[in-house]
Amino acid sequence: MNTLSDLLYNMFADRQPAEDEYLGNDGLIYCAKCHTPRQARVEMLGKIVTPPVMCVCKREAEVNAETDRKQREFQERVAQLKADGFQDKAFLDYTFANDKGYNPEMEKARLYVERWEEMRENATGLLLWGDVGTGKTFFAGCIANALIERGVPVLMTNFARILNTLTDLRSEERNRFIDEMNIYPLLILDDLGIERNSEFALEQVFNVIDSRYRSGKPLIVTTNLTLNELKNPADLAHARIYDRVLERCVPLRINNRNIRKDNAKVQMERAKALFGAT
Numbered sequence: 001m002n003t004l005s006d007l008l009y010n011m012f013a014d015r016q017p018a019e020d021e022y023l024g025n026d027g028l029i030y031c032a033k034c035h036t037p038r039q040a041r042v043e044m045l046g047k048i049v050t051p052p053v054m055c056v057c058k059r060e061a062e063v064n065a066e067t068d069r070k071q072r073e074f075q076e077r078v079a080q081l082k083a084d085g086f087q088d089k090a091f092l093d094y095t096f097a098n099d100k101g102y103n104p105e106m107e108k109a110r111l112y113v114e115r116w117e118e119m120r121e122n123a124t125g126l127l128l129w130g131d132v133g134t135g136k137t138f139f140a141g142c143i144a145n146a147l148i149e150r151g152v153p154v155l156m157t158n159f160a161r162i163l164n165t166l167t168d169l170r171s172e173e174r175n176r177f178i179d180e181m182n183i184y185p186l187l188i189l190d191d192l193g194i195e196r197n198s199e200f201a202l203e204q205v206f207n208v209i210d211s212r213y214r215s216g217k218p219l220i221v222t223t224n225l226t227l228n229e230l231k232n233p234a235d236l237a238h239a240r241i242y243d244r245v246l247e248r249c250v251p252l253r254i255n256n257r258n259i260r261k262d263n264a265k266v267q268m269e270r271a272k273a274l275f276g277a278t
């Protein structure tokens, strides 16, 4: 009679050890590498059958392969987020790893990343202000890279680029463009205040800032303007932009030491040492 147990028995009964296997004292087939069984012995409907099982080393290899696959997938996602989020390739190099330690404020960039969940929840942004060449964009870029490396989508762009795009779009497409920027959990806008002071430009900058404000998501802005200039704008059009920014973005003065000048100075010192000059 051909019962299910006969069928199973016959299926497994003829299995012979392969090259990397041996027959154990208990009659089961063992892995020659990890010395654990590749067969189990179970009773089924009154018959003993020996279905295949994974030996320990095979199981470990599968777990490792799965971990590798997940890691690879994550790295691919990070690469994709960087390609999507950085509109300037130079931002890719703005990382904590590349920080030369000139700027004592950088600790605050690390703090922002560490406390990201809280920042996101409370829509807490930063307003990075200070002179040209003090590393505001670098500061913001480090936050962007660190968060992206954790899998958080960040868009980092600048007002000039946004205005160029908005100028080229039909008015009904502008809102969609602005809404798309607000999909990102963190938006970083470089160089507030250098835009043309036309009515159109100011209106669009306000729309960008205001819709971000209403999205309830954080915004990081850099500017060459002083905090005093932001707090005392020349007219209403500027006031309503800056008020929104100041309401959600913690103003941080980025050290007004000029990093570009410092770099030049270091290079000059090195060159002098090279030629033995004093």
Ligand SMILES: [Zn+2]
Pocket: 031, 032, 033, 034, 035, 036, 055, 056, 057, 058
């Ligand atoms: Zn094994």
